[in-house]
Amino acid sequence: MAASEKGELFTILETNAETERDTASNTESFPLNLSADVKWLEIPFRKRVEEEDEYENELRGEQAAAAAASGNRDGGCSILLGADSDFKYEDLDDSYSGSGCTETTANDSDIDFSDLEEELSDLRGPIGECDEDCTSKSFWGEPDQPISIEEFTASTGPRHALGDKADSRDYFLLLFPDTLLEHIVEQTNNYALYRQRKSGKLDPHWRPTDLREMQAYIGLNILMGINQLPDYGMYWATDIFIGNAGFKKTMTARRFEKLNQNIHLCDRDQEPARGQPDYDGLYKIRPLLDVVQKTMWEAYGANRCLTVDEGAIAVKGRFSATQYMPSKPIKKGLKVWMLCDSKSGYCHRANIYVGKSNEDSGIVGYRVVTSLVRGLEGKHHHVFLDSFFTSVPLVHKLLELGLYMCGTTQQNRKGFPDALKLKNVGKLAQGEFFQCQHGNILATVMRDTKVISCLSSNAAPGIVGISQGKQKDGTIYGVPRPLPLLLYQENMRGVDLCDQLRECYLVGRPCKKWWRYFLWFYLNICIVNAFIILRESRKGNPPPGFSGKQFTQRHFRIRLAQLLIGDYQGTRGVERASRKRHSDSPVEYGHRLERMSERSRRCRNCTNRGLRHESVFGCKICNVHLCRGGCFAEFHK
Numbered sequence: 001m002a003a004s005e006k007g008e009l010f011t012i013l014e015t016n017a018e019t020e021r022d023t024a025s026n027t028e029s030f031p032l033n034l035s036a037d038v039k040w041l042e043i044p045f046r047k048r049v050e051e052e053d054e055y056e057n058e059l060r061g062e063q064a065a066a067a068a069a070s071g072n073r074d075g076g077c078s079i080l081l082g083a084d085s086d087f088k089y090e091d092l093d094d095s096y097s098g099s100g101c102t103e104t105t106a107n108d109s110d111i112d113f114s115d116l117e118e119e120l121s122d123l124r125g126p127i128g129e130c131d132e133d134c135t136s137k138s139f140w141g142e143p144d145q146p147i148s149i150e151e152f153t154a155s156t157g158p159r160h161a162l163g164d165k166a167d168s169r170d171y172f173l174l175l176f177p178d179t180l181l182e183h184i185v186e187q188t189n190n191y192a193l194y195r196q197r198k199s200g201k202l203d204p205h206w207r208p209t210d211l212r213e214m215q216a217y218i219g220l221n222i223l224m225g226i227n228q229l230p231d232y233g234m235y236w237a238t239d240i241f242i243g244n245a246g247f248k249k250t251m252t253a254r255r256f257e258k259l260n261q262n263i264h265l266c267d268r269d270q271e272p273a274r275g276q277p278d279y280d281g282l283y284k285i286r287p288l289l290d291v292v293q294k295t296m297w298e299a300y301g302a303n304r305c306l307t308v309d310e311g312a313i314a315v316k317g318r319f320s321a322t323q324y325m326p327s328k329p330i331k332k333g334l335k336v337w338m339l340c341d342s343k344s345g346y347c348h349r350a351n352i353y354v355g356k357s358n359e360d361s362g363i364v365g366y367r368v369v370t371s372l373v374r375g376l377e378g379k380h381h382h383v384f385l386d387s388f389f390t391s392v393p394l395v396h397k398l399l400e401l402g403l404y405m406c407g408t409t410q411q412n413r414k415g416f417p418d419a420l421k422l423k424n425v426g427k428l429a430q431g432e433f434f435q436c437q438h439g440n441i442l443a444t445v446m447r448d449t450k451v452i453s454c455l456s457s458n459a460a461p462g463i464v465g466i467s468q469g470k471q472k473d474g475t476i477y478g479v480p481r482p483l484p485l486l487l488y489q490e491n492m493r494g495v496d497l498c499d500q501l502r503e504c505y506l507v508g509r510p511c512k513k514w515w516r517y518f519l520w521f522y523l524n525i526c527i528v529n530a531f532i533i534l535r536e537s538r539k540g541n542p543p544p545g546f547s548g549k550q551f552t553q554r555h556f557r558i559r560l561a562q563l564l565i566g567d568y569q570g571t572r573g574v575e576r577a578s579r580k581r582h583s584d585s586p587v588e589y590g591h592r593l594e595r596m597s598e599r600s601r602r603c604r605n606c607t608n609r610g611l612r613h614e615s616v617f618g619c620k621i622c623n624v625h626l627c628r629g630g631c632f633a634e635f636h637k
Helices: 002-006 017-025 054-060 062-069 113-134 168-175 178-199 211-226 232-236 245-250 253-262 283-298 361-372 392-400 483-491 494-504 514-537 553-565 571-582 604-608 631-635
Strands: 011-014 039-042 305-314 322-324 332-341 347-352 382-385 404-408 433-438 441-447 451-456 463-470 476-482 593-595 617-619
Touching (some): 113 392, 168 283, 178 253, 211 253, 211 514, 232 245, 232 253, 283 347, 332 361, 347 514, 361 382, 361 392, 382 483, 392 404, 392 441, 392 451, 404 483, 441 476, 441 483, 451 483, 463 483, 476 483, 494 553, 514 553, 604 631
Antiparallel strands (some): 039 463, 322 332, 332 347, 433 441, 441 451, 463 476, 593 617
8 A cells, every 4th residue: 555655653544525436436445335424544454563373472461462452463553543642523525425335336033042043053064164263373473464345236226116106005905915915814813712612602892804904903003103102091091181092993992902812813722732843832823923924024135235134023012022121212122133225224124032042142143144135145345243243254155155344353263363353452442443354355453442352354454434522521532443343333323223113103002912013114114115125125115195395203103003994894983973963862772771780890981081990881772881970872972
């Protein structure tokens, strides 16, 4: 490099539109498309003063740590700009906005541990072989080797044949098709009969459901996520400030409750018992997973930069698979492994974590990532991971599959270079870093607010950018960061973006059955993905009939719910509408106040008003207890 030839400490490269086009062709120096408004610093590798044997360095202890801190280490690449430097962020002409992974195209199975054990036989070979090589003294070398990155040419973006007149419901059905809804209808009716057989008595308030009612039921659940109330019964309250006329017109509260009780995805009569050879811990949601995992993968072509991270599902109750995740906004919940687009947040895969594994987290992360990226082999995607997944065997395996990666890691993972461990590098100043390299694999250790270790295969060594930092007194200054950490900071946000879109308007309510949380989770993911597909397919233009300025996810959900409900009215809704049109007297339609039972029960009308009164009288047509005062007339208005 020019700086190396002149012996300078660094050279500032001010990139603009012209220089970016020039450097784009120079893949050896700039393997990725760099941001046009970032000042990049080219740092030459600093040769160590005297050659020392690795074994002697381990014996010298403190002397080796002191030598590492001064920058005289094997494979070290340090920068001397720290927190005490006079270099300030205001000195830059432009602020940092850097994404190293710019799209080059025009368009911008759950895992349970039985599956993991089946995959382990195929993966143990590469893990063991790479561990033996990367722990040898000769594996890591100086960071002065060229990085080779193949061009990304895969087709990306939405994949469908919908026309310009397609609306929100059409995009949703790409991911949650009518065939799946029909299966839910069939299994819901079967489960209602199963419950009645098991209890030995008929349910007089249950009647078989159908596709139209199931669509309306899902539409009401979507609206509940937008107009959130503490209890779902409040949507049918008689109070005009709380009750929702649309909910009352669509179906009764009792019918909604019956659908809540009986909704099901599988045939309980055919469920294998625990301990049988064909036992499946996710049997209750297996039909949903088989359909949704396929449609999510096929409806959208993966872009160049992808994120793998864990997501959380908030739950109320005690479930064996509940995890504590202190780094997540949802600290306690059910865990899913997610593969999302770094730019849009589209979720390509979401695999369920169902229990603990006794193996090292590095091995579990290895198998999770290789399972999530299955189908992307040889397409040269860039995958960004956090420290739970990243390891040297994983980087090596992904390179063999034709995939590049970048992620933070833990220094105690097998294969991480000893020269970069804290006991050898000593105390680092802010912005100082060291690097080691093996082919395309680059290991970096740097101190920002804390010490960060990173492994990458898509970033050249010795090239850094200046990003913004802030001291405790509010002073803004420039913090130099190596290219792997800049790429990680810019592209490790896909799962977080998906979670933000998903958590805005949650679908479904707390319950006692664990599998229903996953049902609402995948339904919510399908809504988010459908919104992303619509937005990119129409290039930001709203669907026909929308008169607002900006079509947001909230508008998408409201429109989707309205289209799913349509003009559906349950039997009670039709009866109420007819009664209001023809007569104001409920007595003409058989509603009378009479004794309901020998045991008094709570008055429904008083309960809706927040009061607690009991009565043995009521209306047998409505099957509710009512007080003998004005509750009968008030309830039937």
